[in-house]
Every structure is written in structure tokens, then in C-alpha cells.
Amino acid sequence: MSDDAPTDKPAPHAETVLAQAGVGEDCGHGAIAPPLYLSSTYLWDDPDKKPAYDYGRSRTPTRSVLETLLAELEGGGGALVCATGMAAIGLPLDRLPAGAKIVAPHDCYGGTYRLLAAHADKGRFEVRFLDQTTEEALRAARDFAPDLIYLETPSNPLMRITDLSRWTALAKEIGALTLADNTFLSPILQRPLEWGCDMVVHSTTKYINGHTDIIGGALITKDPELASELAWWANATGVTGASFDSYMTLRGARTLSLRVHRAQATAGQIADALVGHPAVVGLNYPGLGSHPQHALIRRQQKGPGAMMSFDLAPSIDPRAFLAGLEVFTPAASLGGFESLVCIPAIMTHAGMTPAARAAAGLGDRLVRLSIGLEHPEDLLNDLTAAFARGEA
Numbered sequence: 542m543s544d545d546a547p548t549d550k551p552a553p554h555a556e557t558v559l560a561q562a563g564v565g566e567d568c569g570h571g572a573i574a575p576p577l578y579l580s581s582t583y584l585w586d587d588p589d590k591k592p593a594y595d596y597g598r599s600r601t602p603t604r605s606v607l608e609t610l611l612a613e614l615e616g617g618g619g620a621l622v623c624a625t626g627m628a629a630i631g632l633p634l635d636r637l638p639a640g641a642k643i644v645a646p647h648d649c650y651g652g653t654y655r656l657l658a659a660h661a662d663k664g665r666f667e668v669r670f671l672d673q674t675t676e677e678a679l680r681a682a683r684d685f686a687p688d689l690i691y692l693e694t695p696s697n698p699l700m701r702i703t704d705l706s707r708w709t710a711l712a713k714e715i716g717a718l719t720l721a722d723n724t725f726l727s728p729i730l731q732r733p734l735e736w737g738c739d740m741v742v743h744s745t746t747k748y749i750n751g752h753t754d755i756i757g758g759a760l761i762t763k764d765p766e767l768a769s770e771l772a773w774w775a776n777a778t779g780v781t782g783a784s785f786d787s788y789m790t791l792r793g794a795r796t797l798s799l800r801v802h803r804a805q806a807t808a809g810q811i812a813d814a815l816v817g818h819p820a821v822v823g824l825n826y827p828g829l830g831s832h833p834q835h836a837l838i839r840r841q842q843k844g845p846g847a848m849m850s851f852d853l854a855p856s857i858d859p860r861a862f863l864a865g866l867e868v869f870t871p872a873a874s875l876g877g878f879e880s881l882v883c884i885p886a887i888m889t890h891a892g893m894t895p896a897a898r899a900a901a902g903l904g905d906r907l908v909r910l911s912i913g914l915e916h917p918e919d920l921l922n923d924l925t926a927a928f929a930r931g932e933a
């Protein structure tokens with residue numbers, strides 16, 4: 542039997558993949574931690590032969606380590622690390638022909654909505670925003686016959702779940718490609734390619750880097766050839782990520798599983814304590830047995846994650862509640878080591894009219910929490926004290 546004959550060796554777990562990425566692969570000096578290659582350009586040993594790395598926009602050894610890691614974590618055939626999450630989301634749009642049809646969730650990430658709506662406005666694409674949690678949306682999508690189906694689950698900030706396997710089955714039937722934004726759960730808790738998605742996108746700014754000090758994105762494809770085609774576009778448009786950012790993101794990702802599991806455990810404790818609390822109305826957390834899509838969550842996700850939202854009781858003033866918090870920090874991001882709080886109607890979605898916010902289910906009293914790595918008791922005490930301070 543030759544050395545490269547197929548074996549029954551099981552695929553390593555995510556924790557092993559994260560700890561081992563790039564270790565012992567430095568061909569220069571045998572560095573254990575993968576080196577940071579900042580050089581913008583590379584030596585042509587033989588002018589007739591293009592070297593593996595020739596120019597930093599197209600590829601860098603540091604970025605390659607992160608790309609290999611992310612492809613393996615998502616079970617993909619290739620990955621591209623981009624400068625931002627939005628750069629990664631824009632990449633699959635570049636290869637679509639003019640007039641292509643796109644379906645996207647009506648409550649997708651605000652930046653994605655803005656990008657798709659602006660393309661539609663310029664007449665480049667036809668875009669339909671649908672509530673993908675409904676049967677009606679599946680029927681509407683079949684009639685529309687899109688080229689690309691954009692998915693995002695859980696949704697932000699209401700934590701609604703979209704059934705990935707039903708949408709990918711429809712996509713296969715009508716010849717559409719599917720792209721899932723997996724930022725909220727990370728590959729530790731959900732692997733969309735396993736449910737038949739063609740592409741996965743991440744804002745690595747969030748859980749994957751997890752240290753609130755880098756903006757970045759990644760696109761992972763099932764098909765290696767699609768990854769090559771998208772790599773061509775990434776080089777052509779120049780949206781690739783910088784080596785320094787990849788180095789930082791790789792360093793942050795080493796503890797991805799530890800951080801996600803710890804934050805999730807804390808989120809579960811907080812959710813349990815908030816259920817039935819007089820200050821909290823309608824808690825949206827995928828870990829609750831009362832979540833309307835509990836069965837789907839159990840099937841599709843490996844865990845509920847560490848994001849939740851709820852409405853403040855009418856007796857509590859949202860601004861006074863925010864001002865009363867000492868551990869949670871008001872900011873518009875998620876997935877970092879620190880716990881963040883956001884009141885979308887005041888902070889991130891203030892530009893929408895109250896009517897448009899109400900239609901999207903974003904009430905003026907809705908609070909979104911991103912649970913970090915602080916001790917659960919300190920976080921709970923902080924919330925309880927701020928509820929009291931917020932009482933009018």
C-alpha cells in the first residue's frame with residue numbers, strides 16, 4: 542500500500558484544526574507560529590516561471606494559512622480572505638451577469654441590504670427581499686427563479702431561523718447558487734455547506750477574530766473551482782485581505798471554539814435568568830425550548846450561540862437602561878471577548894422610519910445583547926441593576 546492510499550482516518554475536530562493551522566509549515570526557518578509576511582512583492586527565481594507567491598494583492602503566505610484554516614473549518618474546497626465582511630459579500634456578486642436575479646432575507650445584515658438595494662437601484666440586478674422563514678417565500682422564490690439565493694441564519698436581531706436544507710433543495714431544483722452568511726454562529730456551531738450551500742461568508746471581524754481589533758471577511762466555497770474563479774475576481778477588484786490582518790485573525794481564531802462555547806454557556810445562564818423577569822418581554826434566544834423553531838435549531842445548529850434580544854418592559858426607559866449598565870458596553874458589533882449591548886431603534890437603525898422599523902419587527906424597546914467572556918454573575922447583576930435604574 543502506498544503512503545497516499547485512502548485511509549479511514551477520521552477528519553480532525555475543529556479544536557485540533559484551530560490549534561494546528563500552519564504549525565511547523567514555515568519553509569524558511571521552521572518557525573512554529575506561522576510568520577507574518579508583509580512583503581508586497583516576491584522574487585521570480587526563473588523569469589519564465591511565475592512563483593507561487595508573486596504579488597501581495599493576489600496571494601500572501603500569511604493569508605494562505607488563514608484561508609486553509611477557514612476552508613477546513615467550514616468543510617469547504619477553498620476560501621478567500623477579504624479586507625472586510627462586506628468585501629467578501631460583494632465578491633460573488635462580481636461574477637454575476639448584468640440583470641441577474643437575487644433573493645435575500647428581508648431582515649438581512651443592514652450593510653448587505655444596503656449593497657443589494659443599491660445594485661438593484663442602479664439596474665444591475667433584480668433583487669427580491671423575502672421573509673425566508675415562510676412557505677410563501679419558498680413559493681415566491683421558485684416563481685422568481687433567482688440566480689443567487691442569499692441566506693442568513695439566525696437573523697439579526699430577532700434570532701429567526703431559516704431552514705438551510707429546504708432552501709438549498711429549492712436552489713438545486715431551479716439551478717440557483719446559494720450563499721449563507723454564517724457570522725452569527727461561526728463554523729463551531731453551524732456548517733452551512735453540510736446543508737447543501739455552495740458558499741459561506743463571514744465577517745471575521747466578529748467571532749472568528751473575536752478580539753475587536755480587526756475588520757475582515759472570508760468567503761468559503763464547496764467547489765474548489767468556484768473558489769479559483771472568485772480568487773480571480775478578488776485579485777481583479779483588489780478586495781483581498783492584508784497579511785497583517787490575517788496574522789491577527791489567525792491568532793484570534795486559535796481560541797474560537799473555547800470562546801464560542803464559553804460565551805454560549807454564559808448566554809444560556811443569562812437567558813434562563815431573564816425568562817419571566819418583569820423587565821423582559823419576549824426573549825429571543827435560540828437556546829430556549831420556547832423558541833418557535835426549536836426543533837429546526839436542534840437539527841441545524843450545534844448550539845444556540847451567544848446572541849439574544851428582548852423588549853424592555855414599558856416601565857423602563859431604554860436610554861436610562863443603557864446609561865445604567867456598567868459591564869455591558871453600548872456598541873454596534875458582536876462576537877468579541879467583551880459583552881456589548883445595542884438598542885437598534887436608537888443606535889443602528891435610527892435612520893429607518895418608526896413604521897419601517899415596526900414592519901421589520903424592530904420595536905423602539907428592543908435590546909440586543911452580544912454575550913462575551915465576562916463572568917455570568919457579573920453580567921446578570923449588571924443587567925438587573927440597569928433594569929432597576931431604568932424604571933421611570
Ligand SMILES: *Cc1c(COP(=O)(O)O)cnc(C)c1O
Binds near residue numbers: 743
Ligand atoms: C458585521 C457583519 C457583516 C459585515 O462585515 P464587516 O466586517 O463589518 O464588513 C456582515 N454580516 C453580518 C451578519 C455581520 O454581523
